[in-house]
Amino acid sequence: MPHYSYITRCESFSAAHRLHSPLMNAEDNLAIYGKCNHPNSHGHNYKVEVTMKGKVDPVTGMVINIKDLKECLQVVMENLDHRNLDKDVEYFFNKPSTTENLAIYIWNEFQKIYMIHANAPVRTARLYRVKIYETDSNHVEYMGEETPE
Numbered sequence: 001m002p003h004y005s006y007i008t009r010c011e012s013f014s015a016a017h018r019l020h021s022p023l024m025n026a027e028d029n030l031a032i033y034g035k036c037n038h039p040n041s042h043g044h045n046y047k048v049e050v051t052m053k054g055k056v057d058p059v060t061g062m063v064i065n066i067k068d069l070k071e072c073l074q075v076v077m078e079n080l081d082h083r084n085l086d087k088d089v090e091y092f093f094n095k096p097s098t099t100e101n102l103a104i105y106i107w108n109e110f111q112k113i114y115m116i117h118a119n120a121p122v123r124t125a126r127l128y129r130v131k132i133y134e135t136d137s138n139h140v141e142y143m144g145e146e147t148p149e
């Protein structure tokens with residue numbers, strides 16, 4: 001019987017953003033987002049946790065080598081750290097940089113990088129959860145679920 005396990009890597013990055021939806025007018029943006037809609041932006045020290053699920057390999061004893069997990073996550077972080085999310089990250093050019101959307105972005109980017117990562121030839125592990133702490137009080141989890149339109 002295979003043994004499944006969950007392994008998590010944590011990284012952090014700092015970024016600026018402004019909550020603003022192109023689908024609302026200025027008045028509604030201010031009403032919904034309040035201080036987070038301030039035109040000059042504000043910043044967070046985000047903490048990101050990426051969890052992989054997989055079989056514990058009987059030979060290596062690992063679900064995935066943390067080295068590979070770390071390298072993939074760091075590639076994702078490079079495009080976010082010390083950036084203005086709304087101005088530097090194309091994904092947010094037309095959608096609000098909420099933590100919910102950020103979790104989806106990180107999920108998608110991580111998947112792409114994990115699939116081409118040279119040092120992870122056997123991919124029995126799969127991405128299970130992306131968890132982001134925007135502040136100490138607020139966090140969001142995304143597990144790849146899509147809702148029908």
Ligand SMILES: Nc1nc2c(c(=O)[nH]1)N=C([C@H](O)[C@H](O)COP(=O)(O)OP(=O)(O)OP(=O)(O)O)CN2
Nearest residue numbers: 019033036042044097098099100134135136137138
């Ligand atoms: N559903 C969401 N709501 C909000 C998000 C979000 O990503 N998803 N983000 C924000 C802002 O980015 C804002 O910066 C959050 O900061 P703040 O309200 O200051 O956070 P705290 O709850 O930690 O602060 P306290 O005021 O000390 O409670 C807003 N909403």
Ligand SMILES: [Zn+2]
Nearest residue numbers: 017036042044
């Ligand atoms: Zn914010």
